[in-house]
Amino acid sequence: MVGHPPPKDQPGFSDQPDWPGQPDWPGQPDWYEAGLQHLWFPYSQMKTAQPPLAIASTHGERLQLADGRSLIDGIASWWTAAHGYNHPHILAAIQKQLQAMPHVMFGGLMHEPAARLAARLAQHLPGDLDRVFFAESGSVSVEVAMKIALQYGINQGRRRHRFLFFRHGYHGDTLGTMAVCDPDEGMHRHFEGMLAQQIMGELPDDPARLTALDDLMSRHADDLAAVIIEPLVQGAGGMRFHRPETLKVVADLCKKHDILLILDEIFTGFGRTGTLFACQQAGIVPDIITLSKALTGGTLPLSAAIARRGIYDAFHSDDPDHALMHGPTYMAHALGCAAANASLDLFQSEDRLGQCAAISRQLADELEPCRHFPGVRDVRILGAIGVVELMRPPNIDKLRQAFIDRGLWIRPLGSVVYLTPALTISPADLSALTEGIRACLKDL
Numbered sequence: 001m002v003g004h005p006p007p008k009d010q011p012g013f014s015d016q017p018d019w020p021g022q023p024d025w026p027g028q029p030d031w032y033e034a035g036l037q038h039l040w041f042p043y044s045q046m047k048t049a050q051p052p053l054a055i056a057s058t059h060g061e062r063l064q065l066a067d068g069r070s071l072i073d074g075i076a077s078w079w080t081a082a083h084g085y086n087h088p089h090i091l092a093a094i095q096k097q098l099q100a101m102p103h104v105m106f107g108g109l110m111h112e113p114a115a116r117l118a119a120r121l122a123q124h125l126p127g128d129l130d131r132v133f134f135a136e137s138g139s140v141s142v143e144v145a146m147k148i149a150l151q152y153g154i155n156q157g158r159r160r161h162r163f164l165f166f167r168h169g170y171h172g173d174t175l176g177t178m179a180v181c182d183p184d185e186g187m188h189r190h191f192e193g194m195l196a197q198q199i200m201g202e203l204p205d206d207p208a209r210l211t212a213l214d215d216l217m218s219r220h221a222d223d224l225a226a227v228i229i230e231p232l233v234q235g236a237g238g239m240r241f242h243r244p245e246t247l248k249v250v251a252d253l254c255k256k257h258d259i260l261l262i263l264d265e266i267f268t269g270f271g272r273t274g275t276l277f278a279c280q281q282a283g284i285v286p287d288i289i290t291l292s293k294a295l296t297g298g299t300l301p302l303s304a305a306i307a308r309r310g311i312y313d314a315f316h317s318d319d320p321d322h323a324l325m326h327g328p329t330y331m332a333h334a335l336g337c338a339a340a341n342a343s344l345d346l347f348q349s350e351d352r353l354g355q356c357a358a359i360s361r362q363l364a365d366e367l368e369p370c371r372h373f374p375g376v377r378d379v380r381i382l383g384a385i386g387v388v389e390l391m392r393p394p395n396i397d398k399l400r401q402a403f404i405d406r407g408l409w410i411r412p413l414g415s416v417v418y419l420t421p422a423l424t425i426s427p428a429d430l431s432a433l434t435e436g437i438r439a440c441l442k443d444l
């Protein structure tokens with residue numbers, strides 16, 4: 001019976017976890033092996049993956065392992081922990097909110113943390129992006145953005161049903177978002193032919209591609225509900241950067257063909273690329289923007305799809321059918337909103353963008369030597385993102401272990417070794433990370 005393992009006392013139940021070998025660490029916690037038999041980990045072939053590390057706590061830029069070791073985190077938990085872990089201001093805000101109210105349904109009720117956060121996001125975002133729909137994860141906020149784009153057309157009597165995305169793009173793991181991820185190189189390639197048929201374009205980073213994209217958009221203008229793009233950095237698709245001018249071209253083509261533009265700033269939002277939002281570097285305002293990850297400073301799950309006034313206006317009517325029929329149970333989670341407000345306080349009171357610029361300079365100085373290593377294809381830096389791309393994927397397990405042996409947490413993405421540290425990381429800890437990368441990649 002699929003999905004229902006026999007109870008423990010029946011034959012067929014294996015007490016042995018399906019991992020290649022049990023980690024044999026002194027100090028391994030008692031919950032480790034029992035839990036391993038029941039957990040399903042992300043992006044992992046469970047049969048062959050290295051056993052995960054047992055984490056006891058976090059602090060600043062450090063992961064404290066259950067066996068007593070401590071690692072400097074080069075990734076900030078998928079680039080969420082912009083202020084480092086356990087920032088006292090965020091913890092205090094969560095604790096205060098916890099005493100008052102952890103969560104309440106958002107249908108027919110509202111609360112101060114969400115109200116304050118929505119108003120503050122509207123104030124910080126460019127242009128008239130000022131109508132905020134909260135959700136809990138990045139993927140769901142992209143789903144909401146896509147749904148808003150579809151219904152924007154429906155409410156005006158235009159049934160445009162397709163989306164244009166870009167090669168190497170990544171927008172999430174749910175069914176709708178999988179259909180706008182790169183189908184060839186992305187991690188969802190075996191679902192080809194099973195998802196909604198969307199349209200893939202090439203980033204217009206040269207004149208020939210600009211013409212090709214212009215033609216593609218012109219051909220599909222009557223079908224396209226929106227164009228969706230990760231501005232300046234295609235993250236999970238290989239940490240690929242494009243210039244603000246390229247982003248501007250995409251925005252201009254959307255205007256020319258009267259197609260909505262969705263910017264997915266789930267990775268790039270909140271200072272990662274050097275400005276609070278990446279779109280500010282291109283001087284553009286999308287029709288809808290999605291935010292998550294560093295929104296709560298890496299503490300609680302929260303996301304938002306935020307629409308321009310003109311988009312919202314198409315929903316604001318006497319016709320009940322014009323309403324947006326969406327409402328995640330935990331939307332606008334009060335603890336998450338309190339954490340996000342505290343995170344915004346820190347962006348205002350501490351010089352995160354200055355720290356990002358300093359990280360950028362240090363990454364450039366200290367990763368640049370890797371360019372001359374055999375096996376290295378490219379070194380690139382943008383904001384607080386440092387990338388060393390290899391010619392071919394390394395033995396990931398071996399490389400990861402070599403980093404761990406040096407007290408570093410760095411998780412290569414295929415052939416891309418990258419750093420997205422907390423914006424608060426000290427120069428000494430950042431140097432330990434870059435030195436580790438240089439040492440481990442030198443002889444690959």
Ligand code: PMP
Binds near residue numbers: 137140235236267
């Ligand atoms: N869009 C982008 C650009 C992302 O980087 C991610 C997460 N890596 C997502 C969407 C999906 O977010 P989540 O994992 O929270 O669903």
